[in-house]
Amino acid sequence: MTKTNILSLFPEEIEAEPAYRRKQIFAWIGKRGARSFDEMTDLPKGLRAELAERYTLDAAEETERRVSADGTEKILWTLSDGERIETALMRYRHGTSVCVSTQAGCRQGCAFCASGSHGLSRNLSAGEILAQVLYCGESVNHAVMMGTGEPLDNFDESVRFIRLVSHPEGRGLSLRSISLSTCGDAEGIIKLSELGLPVTLSVSLHAPDDETRSRIMPVNRKYPVQTLLAACKKFFENTGRRISFEYVIIDQLNDSPAHAKRLAALLGKYPAHVNLIPYNPVPGKAFAAPGKETALRFARELGGIPVTVRRTLGSDIDAACGQMRSSKNPM
Numbered sequence: 001m002t003k004t005n006i007l008s009l010f011p012e013e014i015e016a017e018p019a020y021r022r023k024q025i026f027a028w029i030g031k032r033g034a035r036s037f038d039e040m041t042d043l044p045k046g047l048r049a050e051l052a053e054r055y056t057l058d059a060a061e062e063t064e065r066r067v068s069a070d071g072t073e074k075i076l077w078t079l080s081d082g083e084r085i086e087t088a089l090m091r092y093r094h095g096t097s098v099c100v101s102t103q104a105g106c107r108q109g110c111a112f113c114a115s116g117s118h119g120l121s122r123n124l125s126a127g128e129i130l131a132q133v134l135y136c137g138e139s140v141n142h143a144v145m146m147g148t149g150e151p152l153d154n155f156d157e158s159v160r161f162i163r164l165v166s167h168p169e170g171r172g173l174s175l176r177s178i179s180l181s182t183c184g185d186a187e188g189i190i191k192l193s194e195l196g197l198p199v200t201l202s203v204s205l206h207a208p209d210d211e212t213r214s215r216i217m218p219v220n221r222k223y224p225v226q227t228l229l230a231a232c233k234k235f236f237e238n239t240g241r242r243i244s245f246e247y248v249i250i251d252q253l254n255d256s257p258a259h260a261k262r263l264a265a266l267l268g269k270y271p272a273h274v275n276l277i278p279y280n281p282v283p284g285k286a287f288a289a290p291g292k293e294t295a296l297r298f299a300r301e302l303g304g305i306p307v308t309v310r311r312t313l314g315s316d317i318d319a320a321c322g323q324m325r326s327s328k329n330p331m
């Protein structure tokens with residue numbers, strides 16, 4: 001019999017009697033970070049043994065940890081089938097964010113990103129995503145689903161993760177402290193908006209026009225810019241949450257004043273926030289980082305649109321945006 005990973009389960013799905021024990025077990029995992037049933041010392045020994053027969057509690061084992069000069073950490077995990085995934089821990093003045101992977105690899109194939117270079121290996125289970133938060137060694141304030149993978153390509157497990165990590169009896173992270181980043185799967189965004197979860201939706205836009213966007217993001221051929229923005233509007237209407245648009249600035253590709261003007265015109269009528277990300281070089285990709293002043297200039301050219309420039313964190317350990325899974329056997 002293969003054992004179920006208990007990290008993927010809600011209290012009511014855990015088999016344990018009497019019923020109040022289920023919440024107790026769930027709290028041991030989510031609130032108290034237990035990594036074995038033996039640690040759950042206020043459960044009867046017999047129940048602990050039964051749980052250990054039925055379930056596993058070790059979805060991810062830490063294999064390596066690198067610390068960047070700026071304090072960012074990258075954790076490499078080995079999953080139960082030997083698959084390897086990465087997580088980043090970023091420290092900001094307003095708290096610590098954990099950047100989780102939702103898939104081992106990615107099938108989207110964005111031209112500038114390392115994570116899709118080897119295609120998709122497999123989806124992660126909700127428990128494997130949750131393990132990255134629970135076992136990263138810190139009590140984090142934010143969880144961003146911006147590591148390897150396209151969360152909306154692993155829709156059910158990504159949503160289950162969001163509900164598990166925000167469950168009041170478990171880790172209890174507020175939904176507003178969770179960001180889901182998508183390459184722009186318009187159907188997935190609509191499906192997510194129908195759930196009404198007030199998470200932050202981050203959309204990797206990266207270009208204001210279909211021509212430029214299709215050159216770097218294959219997903220744009222299926223969901224062009226206007227289709228994508230219509231889905232974003234729906235998300236805002238259903239959740240009341242302003243959309244965060246990510247824009248990776250790549251030298252000579254999408255960094256001209258004309259691009260900035262088009263972007264401002266495109267987003268001007270939306271409750272939007274733009275997050276500019278200076279391109280992080282990925283070996284083997286024919287793209288270059290923008291000049292030092294480019295992001296600030298581009299931000300000014302956006303006129304009145306709320307904009308921030310994302311600080312590059314962890315690039316010396318390949319933990320920065322787009323650098324995860326830069327080789328199939330990372331680290």
Ligand code: SAH
Pocket residue numbers: 110112113114145146147148149150151181182183184202203204246248277278279280281282321322323
């Ligand atoms: N699949 C999701 C989440 C993962 S990527 C998505 O596409 O949004 C997280 C962010 O990093 C995305 O905005 C992605 O486009 C960006 N990114 C990818 N490669 C990058 C690179 N080399 N430099 C800077 N940002 C990059």
